[in-house]
Amino acid sequence: MKGKSDKELFQAMRSGDEYAFQSIFNRHWQPLLAFVCKLISDEDQAKDIVQNAFIEIWHKKETLLVQDSLMPYLTVITKNEVMSLFRKDKIRLAGDEILIANLKRVNHPDEHLIAGELQSAIDTELVKMPSNMRQCFQLSRYEQKSIRDIANELMLSEQTVKNNISEALRRLRNHLTSYSSGHLA
Structure with missing residues (x-):
């Protein structure tokens, strides 16, 4: 054949x-x-x-x-x-990834201030999240681990990891939207 x-x-x-x-x-x-x-x-x-x-x-x-x-x-x-x-799949929302990536490569002094405030707002919201949700988000976004790796590390199902990350992103978006109304363009 x-x-x-x-x-x-x-x-x-x-x-x-x-x-x-x-x-x-x-x-x-x-x-x-x-x-x-x-x-x-x-x-x-x-x-x-x-x-x-x-x-x-x-x-x-x-x-x-x-x-x-x-x-x-x-x-x-x-x-x-x-x-x-x-x-x-709301896990891979470009806006959130661009925001986090931009926080890591800020050059102008004013941008450092805004980035610091944004990171502080993100950190404040992350602290409010349940432990599994926060860990899933941090492992995914800050350590670039795959869904499978996170599931294995935290002993959760892959779907649970996806749901946790999706909910974390939703909460961050809502928090940052209300926070940024006067701070970000």
Whole structure:
């Protein structure tokens, strides 16, 4: 099956040939994973997205039209999955990450003052959070640990870690929004 084109393999897969599907998977999963990993930093989530793309192809095999290669279709599926993830997953909100990153590279003296006040406001709000929530947030944002690593370290489920980080970000956003109304542009 190695010498066959995607179109030929897809035709065989359409007839229910699981070996053809396996050949398609083996041919495309690594480049697709590399593509998704460039878009998101969580390799486990990237693997899930790639797996979902192949599952979708299997489920839509009767209605899909393949011209030459499946890669364009797989790329579109994974891009849509990543966009959906960004819409749903409030863990990776760019505004919060930009704020934290900017706090670390302040140059102007006035910016140091504002950054110090912001960091103080963040710290004040973090102290109010439950211990697990605060730890999840700090490990994620300050130590750049993955969801899986945090879950293992704190002996929590990955979903609990995601929920804690999401809630921490929501609380910080709300606190900083009310705090910054007179301080930040």
